[in-house]
Amino acid sequence: MERMPKWADVVLIPLISLLLAAILSALVILAIGESPVEALKLMVSGALGSTYGWGYTLYYATNFIFTGLCVAIAFHARMFNIGGEGQALLGGLGVAIVLLYIPWPHWTIALIAAIVAAGAFGAAWAAIPAYLQAKRGSHIVITTIMFNFIAAALLNWALVGPLKAPGQEPATSSFPEATHLPTLGDVFGVFGIEWSHAAPANVSFFIAILACFALWALIWRTRLGYEIRAFGHSEPAARYAGISPTRIIMIAMLISGALAGCMAINNVQGEAERLVLNAAEGAGFIGIAVALMGRSHPFGVFLAAVLFGFLYQGGAELALWMNIQRELIVVIQALVILFTGALDNMIRMPLEKLFVAAGRQPPAPDRKSTSAEGAQ
Amino acid sequence: MTFMPKLLGTAAALALSAGAALADPALIFDLGGKFDKSFNESAYNGAQRWVEETGGSYNEVELQSDAQREQALRRFAENGNDPIVMAGFSFMTPLAEVAPDYPDTTFVIIDGVVEAPNVKSIIFSEHEGSYLVGMLAGMASETGTVGFVGGMDIPLIRKFACGYAEGVLAANPDATVIANMTGTTPAAWNDPVRGSELTLAQIGQGADVVFAAAGGTGLGVLQTAADEGIYSIGVDANQNYLHPGSVLTSMLKRVDNAVYDAFMAGDEIETGLAMLGVAEDGVGAAIDEHNQDLITDEMQAALDEARAGIEAGEIEVHDYTSDESCPSVSF
The missing domain is CATH 3.40.50.2300 (Response regulator)
Incomplete structure (x- = not known):
């Protein structure tokens, strides 16, 4: 089968998608009578122009790395886990329970415990849809979506009931001082680098990077990863090779849920330092766009997550300093998601045809030369 | 929407680029959004009244998420906005955290009480x-x-x-x-x-x-x-x-008055707790041309x-x- 070179697949398509989204966004901003150039400048300077801006960008990016990896690992087993949101909420519940009721002497130990709890709660929440898919054939898209609602209701119950701190808000009380994670400002301060202490990015950013490496090693360097990919490419072939579909579905979904749950060490333990309602704030859904844009590769997920972190922080800056309603900022963010995630094929198909046509025209001696060209 | 003068955006951009401290006040709405025909809109109307009377400009933001509460507080404080008025009790936790970091900025919280030397808490006798x-x-x-x-x-x-x-x-x-x-x-x-x-x-x-x-x-x-x-x-x-x-x-519930008064007082706000009841004209029953036939x-x-x-x-x-x-x- 003729295909376009890999670099076009990985770099060109996302770039064109982004460009289209940017052009449409610029039109939206023009339509409400503001200057798109001004808006872009504001977004760039607000999100990337200071360590403070970077602190927020990386904070959001950390969330998206976890949820992006969550969707990516499931994609490799050809499963669509839309339940990242609910799994992240449950992860928050696990973190809150562990940090509120056990007195931890130091944040390092508390962080390890929180990772275990967040991962276990997230994985448990993914386990039920996974089991239903593996054993009963209930479609995972439907069940994971429904589990998001159940998770939200469960969190409502917990935060209005047993975990509620005194006061008006449905939220837990703040976690003890000893469990607070150092921000990037504290970390870089050790090395003498000036970095804003006010921004919420914290050490869980490094955990997220570690998770990227670990997932890469798992998928491409272990037998389990091979089985997951084999299952994802063809279930009958995998079955024929002696791979148990039930086992792969369960394991892939458990890892996926655990990754989504681990987001809670960033937003619950790192930022809010207490559990509030709707703590995940849609990051589970952004993870889908991040994984699609990152082509389910951990490094791609990392880059896409930073891009979305930039969009989030830049959007917040737009809301603060320009006369753009928050609804329109959501529209702009949605345009990027739409183009990079949902409308992928709209750009891919014509581009693919173009490349194939271009590859045929010169009397190419063999196909290798096209790929060699592509490698440049 | 051209409710707000263009001035505002330019002023903010200037402030950003120059890093200069503008003593413009700021107003932060709660998640309900500023045109909720109720609590937030009342705060908005108070700010608009101040703009009409003084010709001044202010910064405002409608929040999209809880995580942005602290962010908005810090950004406005670092931008030199003073006072910073926020509508809603949900700001209590973030404000308690942020207020000590900016001792020269005065914060006004409506519907919540935060004890700090630079915070004014306004409670209504609903x-x-x-x-x-x-x-x-x-x-x-x-x-x-x-x-x-x-x-x-x-x-x-x-x-x-x-x-x-x-x-x-x-x-x-x-x-x-x-x-x-x-x-x-x-x-x-x-x-x-x-x-x-x-x-x-x-x-x-x-x-x-x-x-x-x-x-x-x-x-x-x-x-x-x-x-x-x-x-x-x-x-x-x-x-x-x-x-x-x-x-x-x-x-x-005269949230508009509370915002208006805070904006008017500028950096000379008396901090501490203020209770606004019937005696202070903070709460009351509205009688106007739309309902006088019913009363x-x-x-x-x-x-x-x-x-x-x-x-x-x-x-x-x-x-x-x-x-x-x-x-x-x-x-």
Whole structure:
């Protein structure tokens, strides 16, 4: 089968998608009578122009790395886990329970415990849809979506009931001082680098990077990863090779849920330092766009997550300093998601045809030369 | 939308690029959004009044998520905005964290109390205002049954309900008060459909006046009351104009005055706790051209009398938040 070179697949398509989204966004901003150039400048300077801006960008990016990896690992087993949101909420519940009721002497130990709890709660929440898919054939898209609602209701119950701190808000009380994670400002301060202490990015950013490496090693360097990919490419072939579909579905979904749950060490333990309602704030859904844009590769997920972190922080800056309603900022963010995630094929198909046509025209001696060209 | 002068954006951009401290005030709305026809819009109107009178400019932001509360506070503080006014009790936790980092900035929080030397906390005596509209409801009701639809079930809203019930019973000791809450989460502030359902249920139980203290949810209550031909009572802002002839009155909570006064005072705000009740004109019952035909002379007289009584301290309305209980109504 003729295909376009890999670099076009990985770099060109996302770039064109982004460009289209940017052009449409610029039109939206023009339509409400503001200057798109001004808006872009504001977004760039607000999100990337200071360590403070970077602190927020990386904070959001950390969330998206976890949820992006969550969707990516499931994609490799050809499963669509839309339940990242609910799994992240449950992860928050696990973190809150562990940090509120056990007195931890130091944040390092508390962080390890929180990772275990967040991962276990997230994985448990993914386990039920996974089991239903593996054993009963209930479609995972439907069940994971429904589990998001159940998770939200469960969190409502917990935060209005047993975990509620005194006061008006449905939220837990703040976690003890000893469990607070150092921000990037504290970390870089050790090395003498000036970095804003006010921004919420914290050490869980490094955990997220570690998770990227670990997932890469798992998928491409272990037998389990091979089985997951084999299952994802063809279930009958995998079955024929002696791979148990039930086992792969369960394991892939458990890892996926655990990754989504681990987001809670960033937003619950790192930022809010207490559990509030709707703590995940849609990051589970952004993870889908991040994984699609990152082509389910951990490094791609990392880059896409930073891009979305930039969009989030830049959007917040737009809301603060320009006369753009928050609804329109959501529209702009949605345009990027739409183009990079949902409308992928709209750009891919014509581009693919173009490349194939271009590859045929010169009397190419063999196909290798096209790929060699592509490698440049 | 061209409500805000272009000036504002340019001023902000200038401030950003130059890093200079502008002493413009800032206003942060809660998640309900600034055009909620209620609490947030009232704050917005106060700021607009200040703009019209002084020609000044201010920064404002509508939040998209909880994580942005602290962010907005810090960004405005670092930008040199002073004072920074925020509407809503949800700012209590973030503000308590942020305020000590910016000792030279004055923060004003409405509906919440934060103890810090540079914070002014404004609390309204909603029970007193609710008492006044409760009296009007008790007198206007023909069935002797009146309703209350609250937003999120929190002590603040129970304070409304309790004062309201006391007012109703003061006007008509035999009256029945039905109180319902929309929900237990912030989503309850913005659920007009559920507000409408609760109103229909209360009408089914005989209510012919319904008081909505529920933010955006209240719009559904007022609409349904108008459709069904009963009276309703608005809240926070003057909502009499929404359905003339059906909205009996509105329990005014002068958030606009609080914002206006804070903006006017600039950096000379007196910090500490301020209670705004009937005596301070912080709360009251709205009478204007849209509802004056509904208010009889007798009702007006009773209203004036009650207002004077509360001001003089002769009438003491029970404050739910003082002991978390209410003798007049059960929830």
